Amino acid sequence: MTPFxxxxxxxxxxxxxxxxxxxxxxxxxxxxxxxLILVPRRPxxxxxxxxxxxxxxxxxxxxxxxxxxxxxxxxxxxINVAALGNIVPQxxxxxxxxxATDAAWPDPxxxxxxxxxxxxxxxxxxxxxxxxxxxxx
Amino acid sequence: MTPFxxxxxxxxxxxxxxxxxxxxxxxxxxxxxxxLILVPRRPxxxxxxxxxxxxxxxxxxxxxxxxxxxxxxxxxxxINVAALGNIVPQxxxxxxxxxATDAAWPDPxxxxxxxxxxxxxxxxxxxxxxxxxxxxx
Numbered sequence: 001m002t003p004f005x006x007x008x009x010x011x012x013x014x015x016x017x018x019x020x021x022x023x024x025x026x027x028x029x030x031x032x033x034x035x036l037i038l039v040p041r042r043p044x045x046x047x048x049x050x051x052x053x054x055x056x057x058x059x060x061x062x063x064x065x066x067x068x069x070x071x072x073x074x075x076x077x078x079i080n081v082a083a084l085g086n087i088v089p090q091x092x093x094x095x096x097x098x099x100a101t102d103a104a105w106p107d108p109x110x111x112x113x114x115x116x117x118x119x120x121x122x123x124x125x126x127x128x129x130x131x132x133x134x135x136x137x
Numbered sequence: 138m139t140p141f142x143x144x145x146x147x148x149x150x151x152x153x154x155x156x157x158x159x160x161x162x163x164x165x166x167x168x169x170x171x172x173l174i175l176v177p178r179r180p181x182x183x184x185x186x187x188x189x190x191x192x193x194x195x196x197x198x199x200x201x202x203x204x205x206x207x208x209x210x211x212x213x214x215x216i217n218v219a220a221l222g223n224i225v226p227q228x229x230x231x232x233x234x235x236x237a238t239d240a241a242w243p244d245p246x247x248x249x250x251x252x253x254x255x256x257x258x259x260x261x262x263x264x265x266x267x268x269x270x271x272x273x274x
Contacts, residue, residue, distance in 0.1 A: 046215065047204060047208075047215065047216045048197075048200060048201060048204060048216070048218055049200075049201040049202075049204035049205050049208070049216070053198070053201075056197045056198070056201060057194055057197065059197070060185075060193045060194065060196070060197040061190070061193070063185060063186075064185060064186040064190075064193060065186075067184060067185060067186035068186050071184075071186070078183065078184065078221075078222060078223055078226070079184045079185070079186070079220075080219070080220070080221050080222075080223070081185055081219065081220045082217070082218065082219035082220070082221070082245075083216075083217070083218045083219070084215075084217050084219070084245055085215060085217075086215055086217070086235060086242060086243035086244070086245075087243045089215070098223060105223060106223035106224045107223070107247065107248060108219075108221055108223075108245055108247050108248075110244065110245050111244060111245075
């Protein structure tokens, strides 16, 4: 069995936050909007329907947990959830806090927000806020 | 209890295919890519995490069913799944067959494919292909 390895592009563009039951939770390195990425730790999967039913159920609950965490921390106007993967085929789900005042609103964020990276200190603070058991149980 | 009513914009821009356990399955009226929309028949819900856990489990399985139907009918290179809703707040999930040769690839489709509508005859044919019990059980 091939072990799970994170796609190098995801590794380069986002920060590890914590391992959930199924997915690795990561913070996308774009400071324009609070943007989480869930990467199910299953090798060779590119689309949601390729996961087992049990893994899909876990993924759905992790999407809900990530949404609730963003809602609690940022009080956004909307949560955007998307599994696209046209560029990075490894299955990963974006969970993004959107605001009627953000740079891309009401469009989707891809290609419409500047890929402005976080400062290291800001990343540490956000990870600390996110990495609380209350959000992930 | 408020009954479920389809948002008028979703009604105007897509065609009814069938009612699944949770969601209304619709075909988006954009002929550039095969594009399904799942609308959970629950009033007052805009984000996935606002659904009950039982409804989220149903939604996840309907996403997988829609993905498999598109995979079987169109053999796409990738399935894109997204709940955005920045313009139409009623929760709805896009399930889209993507091809390395399509007009927007590898970008997301929103704002990047011409909203060219289907001819009526084509809609009837696609609905007939989609509306098979095998895909939705």
